[in-house]
Amino acid sequence: MRQSVKQTKALAQAVKGSLPERLLKGDKPQSLISAKKRKTNNRAELDRIEASYNQLDGEWLEWLEVARRYEVKVPTQDRLDVRHDIMITLATVRQGTGEPIPQYRAYRVASYTIADYYFQEVKLNRGLDCKHCATAKRRECVKYSLYSQYPKIRRVISLEAEYIDGAGEAHHILDIVADDNAIDLDDWLDADTFIRGCPTRLRDIAVKTRDGKPLDSKDRNYLWHYRRKTQKPLF
Numbered sequence: 001m002r003q004s005v006k007q008t009k010a011l012a013q014a015v016k017g018s019l020p021e022r023l024l025k026g027d028k029p030q031s032l033i034s035a036k037k038r039k040t041n042n043r044a045e046l047d048r049i050e051a052s053y054n055q056l057d058g059e060w061l062e063w064l065e066v067a068r069r070y071e072v073k074v075p076t077q078d079r080l081d082v083r084h085d086i087m088i089t090l091a092t093v094r095q096g097t098g099e100p101i102p103q104y105r106a107y108r109v110a111s112y113t114i115a116d117y118y119f120q121e122v123k124l125n126r127g128l129d130c131k132h133c134a135t136a137k138r139r140e141c142v143k144y145s146l147y148s149q150y151p152k153i154r155r156v157i158s159l160e161a162e163y164i165d166g167a168g169e170a171h172h173i174l175d176i177v178a179d180d181n182a183i184d185l186d187d188w189l190d191a192d193t194f195i196r197g198c199p200t201r202l203r204d205i206a207v208k209t210r211d212g213k214p215l216d217s218k219d220r221n222y223l224w225h226y227r228r229k230t231q232k233p234l235f
Contacts, residue, residue: 049080063090063106070110074117086113202226 056064067086071079090109094101101109119131128150130138140146159174205219215223 059094059100060087060091062103063087066090066103066106066110069107070114073114078117082113082117085117086110089113199226 053064064083064087067083067090070086071083074082086109089112090101090106093109116131119129122128122130130141133141141150159172161173162170163173164170201222205215205223208215208219
């Protein structure tokens with residue numbers, strides 16, 4: 001019993017000796033300190049951005065106030081982007097008309113920008129293009145959950161796009177597209193397996209080819225059918 005107590009105390013001392021000094025003093029873990037520091041840094045960065053926007057004047061300052069009024073309607077991570085989109089859209093409208101934009105018209109432009117944001121989100125995440133549907137039709141879809149009845153937009157991927165394989169190497173999608181006319185290289189490279197399972201007729205054709213003898217129409221037809229049989233279909 002005494003031996004067990006001594007072993008337990010020795011183990012406790014060894015664990016205590018392996019702990020950082022700051023933890024023995026009751027300091028907070030470094031992860032909590034880092035998280036608090038990151039939050040402080042993010043707050044400081046947001047304050048810096050807001051200060052830069054507050055330096056605007058004239059119509060840009062008015063458009064900033066409109067954008068701030070509507071940007072709260074989108075998720076936090078996208079608010080600065082939406083603010084920028086609203087202000088640029090108002091500037092485009094102002095340039096097109098050549099006249100100052102009334103306040104309520106500016107609100108209308110901002111609301112359309114918010115609506116376009118959510119149309120793009122639905123199109124990207126759910127494959128539904130509801131932007132060109134009438135308002136009554138969209139309300140009907142929401143009320144009766146009709147979204148499943150409409151075809152989804154298929155995402156188009158360029159063959160020139162790259163992907164990263166398991167080894168961390170980049171490849172073009174075009175280089176890995178399967179070819180339905182390609183020969184199964186695994187079967188042809190493994191000579192022993194291929195010869196053991198190869199039909200006698202095919203071995204005779206191989207001998208003729210090796211010796212430079214011409215193949216008749218029956219041999220060529222047989223070889224063509226065998227190659228077609230050994231190909232791996234795509235679907």
